[in-house]
Amino acid sequence: MPSTTTASSGHAPGRRKGRRARRIVLVLVLALVAGVGYGAYWGVSTVRSAFPETKGSLELDGLSAPVEVRRDGNGIPHLYADSDEDLFRAQGYVQAQDRFWEMDVRRHTTAGRLSEMFGESQVDTDAFLRTLGWHRVAKQEYDTKLSKSTKAYLRAYADGINAYLSTKSPEERSVEYAALGFTNDYEPEPWTPVDSVAWLKAMAWDL
Numbered sequence: 001m002p003s004t005t006t007a008s009s010g011h012a013p014g015r016r017k018g019r020r021a022r023r024i025v026l027v028l029v030l031a032l033v034a035g036v037g038y039g040a041y042w043g044v045s046t047v048r049s050a051f052p053e054t055k056g057s058l059e060l061d062g063l064s065a066p067v068e069v070r071r072d073g074n075g076i077p078h079l080y081a082d083s084d085e086d087l088f089r090a091q092g093y094v095q096a097q098d099r100f101w102e103m104d105v106r107r108h109t110t111a112g113r114l115s116e117m118f119g120e121s122q123v124d125t126d127a128f129l130r131t132l133g134w135h136r137v138a139k140q141e142y143d144t145k146l147s148k149s150t151k152a153y154l155r156a157y158a159d160g161i162n163a164y165l166s167t168k169s170p171e172e173r174s175v176e177y178a179a180l181g182f183t184n185d186y187e188p189e190p191w192t193p194v195d196s197v198a199w200l201k202a203m204a205w206d207l
Helices: 002-049 084-111 120-132 134-144 148-166 175-180 193-206
Strands: 068-071 077-080
Touching (some): 084 134, 084 148
16 A cells, blocks of 8 residues: 555656646637737628728718719629719729828828838938928919819818828728838828829929
């Protein structure tokens, strides 16, 4: 009996350590599975939350009459409105739904402000772009050369974009904003008519 008792007491700590190790491994595996599952859920839900609304109706302040938006088989929107300003206002909203991240990057390009979004690596690029002066010239032209009707259309377009921005959190606007939020506290500014004119300068330079 004494020898049997001695053998049992010698193996008990080893069995306890084995069970503890298995529990630790199990907890780690479950944590990993949970992390992967949450990451997948976050990714899918974030991407889907940024999809444009293509069914039903939306309220858009400033419209004088309803605007109809039809999307073709390729998802391209076709807008039908009773007035030019309603058309531009609705176009701003719809275009922001579809591609605001691209629009935001492009306006930072024209203004030489990419480093606000992407950090110090873009400082030299910003210096070059500010030397070109697209945004500066666009503002001068908006203030002194554009007709009243053109300004009205540009303002309506900007109002439509900003109406979209006011109803969406950054991650709902685009998955890129959600990813950018991990490294930067960047928040998009309201769109301005000059932002639209400035991009025309960039397109002309590129052509």
